[in-house]
Structure formats: structure tokens, C-alpha cells
Amino acid sequence: MNVYAVRAIYRFEMARAWRTLMQSIATPILSTSLYFVVFGAAIGSRMGEIDGISYASFIIPGLLMLSLLSESISNASFGIYFPKFSGTIYELLSAPVSPLEIVLGYVGAAASKSVILGLLILVTARLFVDYEIVHPVWMVGFLLLTAITFSLFGFIIGLWADDFQKLQIIPMMVIMPLTFLGGAFYSINMLPPFWQTVTLFNPVVYLISGFRWSFYGVADVNVIISVGMIIVFLLLCLMAVGWIFKTGYRLKS
Amino acid sequence: MEPIISIRNLTKTYDSGLQALDNINLDIRRGEIFGLLGPNGAGKTTLISIICGIVRPGEGSVSVDGHDIVSDFRAARSKIGLVPQELSAATFESVWATVNFSRGLFGKPPDPGFLEKILRDLSLWGKRNERIMALSGGMKRRVLIAKALAHEPEILFLDEPTAGVDVELRHDMWEMVHGLRESGVTIILTTHYINEAEEMADRIGIINEGKIGVVEDKTVLMNKLGKKQLTLSLQHPLSKIPMELDDHPLELSADGNALVYTFDTQKKHTGIPELLRHLSQYGIDFKDIHSSQSSLEDIFVSLVREKA
Numbered sequence: 263m264n265v266y267a268v269r270a271i272y273r274f275e276m277a278r279a280w281r282t283l284m285q286s287i288a289t290p291i292l293s294t295s296l297y298f299v300v301f302g303a304a305i306g307s308r309m310g311e312i313d314g315i316s317y318a319s320f321i322i323p324g325l326l327m328l329s330l331l332s333e334s335i336s337n338a339s340f341g342i343y344f345p346k347f348s349g350t351i352y353e354l355l356s357a358p359v360s361p362l363e364i365v366l367g368y369v370g371a372a373a374s375k376s377v378i379l380g381l382l383i384l385v386t387a388r389l390f391v392d393y394e395i396v397h398p399v400w401m402v403g404f405l406l407l408t409a410i411t412f413s414l415f416g417f418i419i420g421l422w423a424d425d426f427q428k429l430q431i432i433p434m435m436v437i438m439p440l441t442f443l444g445g446a447f448y449s450i451n452m453l454p455p456f457w458q459t460v461t462l463f464n465p466v467v468y469l470i471s472g473f474r475w476s477f478y479g480v481a482d483v484n485v486i487i488s489v490g491m492i493i494v495f496l497l498l499c500l501m502a503v504g505w506i507f508k509t510g511y512r513l514k515s
Numbered sequence: 516m517e518p519i520i521s522i523r524n525l526t527k528t529y530d531s532g533l534q535a536l537d538n539i540n541l542d543i544r545r546g547e548i549f550g551l552l553g554p555n556g557a558g559k560t561t562l563i564s565i566i567c568g569i570v571r572p573g574e575g576s577v578s579v580d581g582h583d584i585v586s587d588f589r590a591a592r593s594k595i596g597l598v599p600q601e602l603s604a605a606t607f608e609s610v611w612a613t614v615n616f617s618r619g620l621f622g623k624p625p626d627p628g629f630l631e632k633i634l635r636d637l638s639l640w641g642k643r644n645e646r647i648m649a650l651s652g653g654m655k656r657r658v659l660i661a662k663a664l665a666h667e668p669e670i671l672f673l674d675e676p677t678a679g680v681d682v683e684l685r686h687d688m689w690e691m692v693h694g695l696r697e698s699g700v701t702i703i704l705t706t707h708y709i710n711e712a713e714e715m716a717d718r719i720g721i722i723n724e725g726k727i728g729v730v731e732d733k734t735v736l737m738n739k740l741g742k743k744q745l746t747l748s749l750q751h752p753l754s755k756i757p758m759e760l761d762d763h764p765l766e767l768s769a770d771g772n773a774l775v776y777t778f779d780t781q782k783k784h785t786g787i788p789e790l791l792r793h794l795s796q797y798g799i800d801f802k803d804i805h806s807s808q809s810s811l812e813d814i815f816v817s818l819v820r821e822k823a
């Protein structure tokens with residue numbers, strides 16, 4: 263294992279976050295705060311409780327997931343896309359590093375940033391709403407697993423994308439809608455039966471439901487199924503990355 | 516001695532269908548400066564990129580210091596430093612950060628003292644805290660060299676090192692290359708200028724259309740390149756060269772209509788005046804005369820023909 267290489271990549275990526283502190287930390291925190299003000303305080307005060315939880319508290323796990331998903335994807339995808347775009351990828355390809363080490367460095371850094379961001383959002387939320395975390399260990403587990411899985415997913419997008427538009431299109435056109443329709447702002451029990459069934463094909467539902475369960479002990483779907491779904495998705499991403507490096511797809515001509 | 520790089524039957528066809536390398540066989544000797552000489556599009560960058568792991572090899576094999584570049588890529592690559600042809604360097608970070616990154620990436624523990632020495636040698640120490648994107652083209656090239664040397668490679672590839680480079684950097688670079696060679700580093704550089712290969716390399720390989728035509732010591736090759744030919748079109752065809760002219764390196768063309776005299780431009784005496792005197796002495800009249808220098812292309816073609 264080329265530990266020095268993993269460390270070099272990890273540090274490089276973390277340094278990039280520091281250089282772009284406003285973009286990587288401040289922006290997501292600001293936008294989440296706005297959600298709390300608008301949905302939590304302004305609209306939430308006129309909403310009833312859901313599953314015995316005040317609306318403002320109810321939306322916290324979903325909002326956190328929203329940031330976690332989009333930041334993991336955009337961070338990891340940009341991290342590997344930029345060297346391809348600028349040409350500096352030659353160094354990575356010519357270095358004595360295995361695909362595993364490359365993934366550990368890039369995805370590890372992106373996931374770390376997401377987890378830090380998630381924790382900052384939790385602290386920020388505390389300024390607006392009271393909430394409790396019934397299963398803190400599970401909460402951290404979901405946070406880590408989601409950050410890693412979606413950083414890996416973002417990494418794949420970054421490898422696949424050969425222009426900036428492709429880099430944006432999956433997060434914008436797929437992840438955003440899935441997250442908004444994934445029960446961040448409502449319980450899927452509030453939907454008509456037909457739409458409840460449709461929703462079960464949305465993987466983000468499982469994420470948010472499981473995550474919310476770790477906060478309040480109530481869930482739309484069984485928490486074991488939630489964990490299972492994330493792990494399945496993680497394995498799919500791992501297989502995709504393995505295949506990309508094995509074939510050199512979009513990396514080597 | 517075992518060659519440090521050994522290339523066997525290497526072929527590469529890009530996905531576009533273009534065959535960039537055609538059955539390359541080449542050994543690079545330990546500690547030499549090898550010049551890979553060939554016109555644009557000959558396949559120089561492709562060959563280097565395959566050895567370094569940037570382009571997928573086709574058929575054939577390459578080993579670096581006994582390590583196969585595919586099955587034992589870690590050992591092979593950790594010995595190699597590459598200065599690419601294109602100017603590309605992560606633009607937002609500092610010079611100091613990028614050389615540290617390069618060293619780590621190649622599996623070496625941090626060594627600030629060593630990196631400082633490299634940056635000083637390349638006149639980059641004063642710029643260590645500057646962002647790479649703020650540097651001039653020449654300075655960026657120096658950064659790429661520093662990055663390639665950061666992990667103390669045993670083999671250094673320089674792909675078209677002097678393209679777009681000012682005199683000062685050129686001079687510094689040659690000095691650096693000779694210094695590295697003295698410390699035992701093997702250097703492979705590509706160029707499409709004959710004089711550059713001549714100036715730098717111990718041995719030269721000529722590549723054209725994906726084929727290696729000739730690999731020779733520089734002196735031998737330069738002799739061949741230095742040859743000129745004088746062609747005399749005869750008034751009356753000859754069936755053979757008269758005995759009296761045996762002393763001159765003459766050849767008769769197939770149809771007997773021309774005599775071809777080969778001489779060395781680097782010698783003081785070309786022997787032409789004597790030849791002309793003898794010709795008139797023996798009554799051999801000629802109607803036309805012209806001279807030509809064998810080009811890289813000629814040598815390449817003649818060598819390929821010789822082999823076939």
C-alpha cells in the first residue's frame with residue numbers, strides 16, 4: 263500500500279477545500295439556514311406535527327441529507343474531473359498507485375469534507391430548532407455511510423464526465439429531484455397510496471427515512487432495509503469504479 | 516549489462532483505428548542519454564506514455580529494470596520521472612505544495628531538504644510560495660521538471676524538452692541533464708530536431724510512422740547524416756567504372772548514365788577537385804552535376820530497406 267500517495271492525494275483535496283472555503287463550507291450552511299428559516303420557522307409554525315415531531319425538527323434529517331448528497335457528489339466529481347480537464351491527470355496515471363489508493367485519497371477526502379459539513383449543519387440547526395438524536399451511533403453511521411457512498415458516486419461521475427455540463431447534469435437532473443421527492447419535507451405516508459408505491463423506487467427515500475429514524479425513532483420504511491439499500495448502492499459504485507480502472511475507461515486511450 | 520528499459524514487439528493502435536506504434540523493439544542502456552528522434556506524429560509521445568502508464572499498451576511488452584510495466588507497475592513506475600510535452604500543472608496550488616504532492620504520490624516519505632535543493636537548482640526556490648498559474652511558461656516548465664525529479668527517479672523522460680523554451684532554461688536544462696547523468700540517472704528525451712539530439716544524446720533512435728528505423732551511437736549516426744552525394748550525369752553511358760578511378764568512392768547508377776560520389780562534409784578534403792581532374796584526364800564528359808545531403812528521412816528509409 264502506497265500510504266504516502268493516499269496521504270498526498272487526501273491532503274491535496276483537503277487543501278482545495280480550504281482555498282475555496284466560502285464555496286465548500288459557507289454556501290451550504292447558508293442555504294440550509296435559509297431552509298430552516300423558510301420551512302422551519304415561517305411555514306413550519308403553521309404546520310401540524312408529523313409522527314409526533316414538530317415540522318421544523320422533522321425536516322432536519324432530510325435537509326442534512328440534501329446537503330450531504332449534493333456536496334459529496336459535487337466535491338468528489340470535481341476533484342477527479344479537474345485533473346482530467348487541466349491535464350494534470352498524467353501524473354496520477356504515471357504514479358505507482360493502485361485504483362484503491364486513488365479512490366481512498368479522493369473519495370476519503372470528499373467524504374471527510376461532507377461529514378464535517380454535516381456536523382456543521384447540525385450545529386447550525388441547533389440555533390433554529392430544538393432536536394434530539396435518539397440513536398447517535400446510528401446517526402453517525404448513516405452520516406459516514408452516506409458520505410462515503412455518494413462521494414464514490416460523485417467520483418464515478420467525475421471520471422465519466424468529459425465536459426462541465428456532464429459534470430452538472432446528474433446532480434441537477436437526477437439527484438435534486440430524487441432528494442426533493444425523497445421525503446425530506448414530508449412523510450411518505452402523507453402521499454396517496456399510488457405515489458407511496460412509486461416513491462419506494464426512489465433510493466433517497468431509504469436514506470432519509472433511516473436517517474430520520476436515528477434522530478427520532480420513527481421511520482417510513484424499516485431501518486434495516488434503509489441500511490441494506492445504502493450498502494447495495496455502495497457495492498454497485500465500488501464495482502463501477504473497479505471496472506473503470508480495469509478498462510481505463512475515459513482515463514487512458 | 517542488463518538494459519534498464521526493454522521494449523519488445525510493442526504495438527499500439529488507438530481506438531480511432533490509427534496505428535501509432537508498429538512492432539517496436541528497443542533497449543535503453545543504464546545511465547545513458549538516449550535521444551528519440553522523429554518528426555511530429557511519429558509516435559514518440561505514445562511510446563513514452565505507454566512506458567509511463569498513461570496510455571494502454573497494445574501487444575508486446577515493456578520492462579523497466581526487470582519489472583513488467585503492467586503486472587509489476589508499482590516497481591516499474593516508482594523508478595520513472597516524466598516531464599510531459601504539454602504544459603499542464605495544477606494551477607491553483609503553490610510550487611512548494613505541488614512538488615511535495617509529487618513526491619508523496621510516488622511513495623516517498625517527505626524530505627523538505629531534498630525538495631529545496633531541487634527548487635534551488637531550477638531557480639524556483641524564490642517562487643516556492645507562488646501559485647503555479649501566476650508563473651510564466653518557462654517557469655511552469657521548470658515546475659514540471661521539479662515535479663518529475665521530486666521522487667528521485669532513476670529514469671527521466673523529457674518529452675520535447677526544448678519546445679517553446681528560452682535560451683536560459685535550455686542551458687539550465689542541459690546542465691541539469693548532464694548532472695543527473697553523472698549521478699547515474701538514465702535520460703530519454705524526444706525531439707524532432709537533429710541538432711538537438713546531436714547536442715544532447717549518447718545514442719539516438721530514429722522513429723518514423725511508429726517504427727524504429729535505426730538505433731546508433733550518436734557519432735556513427737552523425738557520420739551517416741554528414742554524408743553528401745555528388746551526382747554526375749554522364750554525356751555517354753558507361754558499362755562499368757574505369758579502373759583508373761578505383762581510388763575514388765564512386766558508384767555507377769543502374770542505367771550507367773550517372774556516377775555517384777559520396778563524401779564527408781565534415782572532412783577538410785572532399786576529394787572533389789581530384790575527382791574532376793581525373794574525369795577529364797580519362798575523357799569522361801558529364802553534362803550536369805548536383806549534390807545532395809542524405810536527410811533523416813533518407814537514412815530512415817535506407818535502413819528500413821536494409822532490414823527488410
Ligand SMILES: Nc1ncnc2c1ncn2[C@@H]1O[C@H](COP(=O)(O)OP(=O)(O)O)[C@@H](O)[C@H]1O
Nearest residue numbers: 515529531533535554555556557558559560561
Ligand atoms: N489519444 C489519441 N487518440 C488517437 N490518436 C492519437 C492519440 N494520441 C496520439 N494520436 C496519434 O498517434 C500518432 C502519434 O502521435 P504522438 O505519439 O503524439 O507523436 P509524436 O509525439 O511523435 O509527435 C499521431 O498520428 C497522433 O495523431
Ligand SMILES: [Mg+2]
Nearest residue numbers: 559560600675
Ligand atoms: Mg509528442
